[in-house]
Amino acid sequence: MGTFRDYISRFMQGRYGSYGIDRLTKFLMGFWFVLLTISIFWPSRAFVTVSLFLFFILYFRLFSRNIPRRYHENEVYVQYAGKVRSFLSRIGGSVKHAQTHGAQLRHYHIYKCPSCGQKIRIPRGKGNIVIRCPKCQKEFRKVS
Numbered sequence: 001m002g003t004f005r006d007y008i009s010r011f012m013q014g015r016y017g018s019y020g021i022d023r024l025t026k027f028l029m030g031f032w033f034v035l036l037t038i039s040i041f042w043p044s045r046a047f048v049t050v051s052l053f054l055f056f057i058l059y060f061r062l063f064s065r066n067i068p069r070r071y072h073e074n075e076v077y078v079q080y081a082g083k084v085r086s087f088l089s090r091i092g093g094s095v096k097h098a099q100t101h102g103a104q105l106r107h108y109h110i111y112k113c114p115s116c117g118q119k120i121r122i123p124r125g126k127g128n129i130v131i132r133c134p135k136c137q138k139e140f141r142k143v144s
Helices: 002-012 023-041 045-063 067-107
Strands: 108-112 119-123 128-132 139-143
Touching (some): 067 108
Antiparallel strands (some): 128 139
């Protein structure tokens, strides 16, 4: 048993896989697993072909001796993944803002000051009220 472990250890020396799994490999493994699962439940030649191709890419990266090239591939992936994540977080932030704005409309009226245009949030269900604008101090009447 010790000789097989030594053989594998010597075989992996100087290879990219001996340094652990980088972020690109994790992404490719996850994508491969998803495609493999889809191809099991929904048999399609395209899913099987792409999952097999990803499997070979994973093993090629694992056994590659060109460590700087694999490192560069990972850095490019990390750079583009960061851009995609920031874009998605901006979209998600605007969706979240719209959701909170919609939730506020259930509990508050949003009025604009007639003189300066400042938006003012007033609780619903208070009847006829006099609103004082916090920006220009002008008073106006509204029904909440």
